[in-house]
Amino acid sequence: MKSLKYIALIGLLCAGLTTLARANVTDLGEVDLPNNGDATELQGFIDAGGDADAVLCFKSVESGSTDFGGSIDISVNGDNTLHVEWDMTGTGHLVCGFSTKDGKGNLVHYYSVAADQGTTGEADLIVPGNGASALSHLDVFCCVGGVTTPDGGTTAMLLGGALASLGAVRRYLKRN
Numbered sequence: 275m276k277s278l279k280y281i282a283l284i285g286l287l288c289a290g291l292t293t294l295a296r297a298n299v300t301d302l303g304e305v306d307l308p309n310n311g312d313a314t315e316l317q318g319f320i321d322a323g324g325d326a327d328a329v330l331c332f333k334s335v336e337s338g339s340t341d342f343g344g345s346i347d348i349s350v351n352g353d354n355t356l357h358v359e360w361d362m363t364g365t366g367h368l369v370c371g372f373s374t375k376d377g378k379g380n381l382v383h384y385y386s387v388a389a390d391q392g393t394t395g396e397a398d399l400i401v402p403g404n405g406a407s408a409l410s411h412l413d414v415f416c417c418v419g420g421v422t423t424p425d426g427g428t429t430a431m432l433l434g435g436a437l438a439s440l441g442a443v444r445r446y447l448k449r450n
Contacts, residue, residue, distance in 0.1 A: 299372075299397040302384035310380060315373055315413055322384040325370040325417045332414035342367045346414055351398060354405035356412065359396040368392030370417035376403030377410035389419065 302322040307314050316330050331340040337347045344362035351357050360369045369392045372385040381402040387395065401409050 298388040298391050299395075299399075300386045300388075301400075302371075302386055304381060304383045304402050307380040307382055312413075315375070315382060316415065318382055319371050319373055319384050319413075319415050324384065324386050324415060327417050328370050328415040329417075330413055331367070331416035333411050335409055335411050340365070340367075340414060340416060342416060344369075344416075346412075348412060350407075354401070354407060356399045356401055356409065357396065358399060358412065358414075360414070361394045362416070363393055366418065367416045368419050369395070369414055371415040372397070372399055373413040373415070374399050374401040375410040375413070376401065377408045378403055389417075392417070392419070 300323075302319075302324065305318050305322060307318050312330050312333065316328065319328060320326055329341075331342055331344075332338065332346050334346075335348070337345070339345055340362070342362070342365040344360060344365045344367065347359040349357045356374055358372065362368050368389065369387050370389065371387055374383045375381070383400055383402045385397070385399060387397075399412075
């Protein structure tokens with residue numbers, strides 16, 4: 275009975291660690307753009323330190339699909355920030371950045387996403403000016419690529435789970 279408790283505990287710990295997985299999103303700061311427009315916002319992202327190969331692949335205030343078939347889910351947090359989740363699995367592209375735009379001017383807040391975390395992830399984004407209640411739109415910038423192997427943390431959890439399972443099976447087989 276003790277081994278069953280340990281296996282259940284290991285399973286709960288692994289499940290708890292996966293909830294801590296959040297993408298590495300770098301805040302590139304706010305920029306007051308000279309004018310509105312997709313080309314200006316894309317160039318602002320590149321100038322702020324984003325990927326030079328980026329393209330604008332999603333622009334909306336609601337959840338939806340990117341130009342490449344990935345999904346973007348948007349919700350407003352209690353502290354008036356924007357929560358974004360993305361999944362670009364199987365599209366050949368990844369999310370390489372975001373911008374949030376205030377609806378009362380040309381103030382834009384830019385973010386970049388680490389290349390090894392652009393396939394799937396989630397992040398909380400600040401909306402400049404009056405917060406998420408005054409959001410004009412969210413821009414998502416995509417880049418060609420896509421990570422096909424799990425990151426180091428996922429690999430370690432999978433390896434640990436497999437070894438723990440093998441150990442449990444070995445003990446079970448020794449008893450019988």
